[in-house]
Amino acid sequence: MxxxxxxxxxxxxxxxxxxxxxxxxxxxxxxxxxxxxxxxxxxxxxAQHPPVLMEKFVLQREDWDIECRLYYPPGFDPAKRYPLVLEIHGGPNGAFYDSFVPWHQVLAGTGFLTLAVNPRGSSTYGEEFVNAVLGDWGGDDYSDLMAAVDAVCQRDYVDNDRLGVHGYSYGGYMTTWMIGHTDRFRAAVAGAPCIDLWTMYGTSDIATSFGETQWAIRLAGGMPISRPLAGELAQGVDTLAFRLLQRSPIKFAPQVETPVLLLHGESDARCPIGQSEQYFQVMKRLGKEVEMVRFPGCGHGFLRTGHVALRQEYLERMLDWFRRWL
Known part of the structure; x- marks a missing residue:
């Protein structure tokens, strides 16, 4: 200026x-x-790689309007049937905007219908909307996402037998949560997920400032954790761990039937790589289809600020997984 x-x-x-x-x-x-x-x-x-077309629509959900964006493959033909990938943003107080999102362009440009949804908890729609997710991760936000999938799957050009899901950070949480609660997805890619809220509470760099608010952590007697933990935590630890486990995707790993790819930076302090390591270990022991890729030296924001070769590797791994299973 x-x-x-x-x-x-x-x-x-x-x-x-x-x-x-x-x-x-x-x-x-x-x-x-x-x-x-x-x-x-x-x-x-x-000029040589034209951007894909985007349709924006609103889904009515109870008292909320859920804004959705659907990206179409090049040369889209409504007489054909296409696989669909659900995209879940981070946050949960992030949002998808009318901007250029590389992974949306990559997915749609390769032939996948790509559905980007802003469920309750997303920012820019007012304080009540953004706070609706507090203490309810995997609750109504999950219902919003599935309602959007249901709505789009009614269109004749969507192949309901070839559905995928991808998300990063909170989106990775929701990806692993969803495949533990439905078998409709044939492939999943979870980037930097948090899959065990109890261990994340003890290891993340924002466990107290973020986690206690988002997960509405309370002790057995109803006391919020908002002051020195000392004796209160010692008395309420069993109940606290139980409550966090009920909202943790790792609890529902035995129900997962969807092949899942885990992509995680080794230097992630926000969602430590131990989260993916735990999920990978449990899924392997359960005989599930799972792979994990570690990105050396990468923090939580490497998809935006990391070395371009590693960002490209992330997108190629994601794309190859969906090509393989969808």
Missing amino acids: DSAAKRLVVTGSDPTNPSDAYLIERSAGTDQSSRRRLTDHNDGWL
């Missing part, structure tokens, strides 16, 4: 363009402004 606050350069993205710089200039003596695009870094590549 210039010193007179009349000229501002911003970066902007939309579903058809990863990002460009724009100059916004206010007209002298008015409240009117103009916008001019300054860069075109991606135009050559996009």
Whole structure:
């Protein structure tokens, strides 16, 4: 921004363009402004690889409007039937926007219908909506996601026998939670999931600031953990562990019939890699179809800020898994 606050350069993205710089200039003596695009870094590549088309629709759920985005493969033909991949964002207070999301483009561009849903708990829809998920991970948010899948599966061009699910962070939690509660998905990819809330509470870098609020942790006597734990935790640990286990995907591993791929950074302090290690170990011992990939030196945000070769590897592993099973 210039010193007179009349000229501002911003970066902007939309579903058809990863990002460009724009100059916004206010007209002298008015409240009117103009916008001019300054860069075109991606135009050559996009000319050869056209972005996929996106449909946005709203699903009515009780008192809530659940916003959904459906990405269509290139050359989409409604007379054909396509596999569908459900995409789940992180957070849970994240959200999918009208922006360029690489993994949505990669999935849809390869031939998968890609459904991105903002269930209750997502941000940008008001405080009541974002707080609706507190203490209810895997509850109504799961129902919102499945309702969106049900709605789209009514369309003739969706192959209901070829459904996949992918999510990262909280999305990884929901991915492993969903395959423990339904056998409708033929393939799952869980990035940096938290699958055991009790052990995550003791190891994550945001266990207290985030976990106690999101999981509505209370002790046996109803006392919230909001002060030094000492004696209170010692007295209530059994009940606390039990309550967290009831909301942990690892509890439902015996019910899983879906092949699952775990992708996790080794230096993740937010959702420590031990979460995937636990799930992998249990799934292997149960004779389930599971694979795990470790990304050396990668923290929780490596999909946005990590080395491009590792980000590419993540997307290729995800894509290969869905190609294999769907």
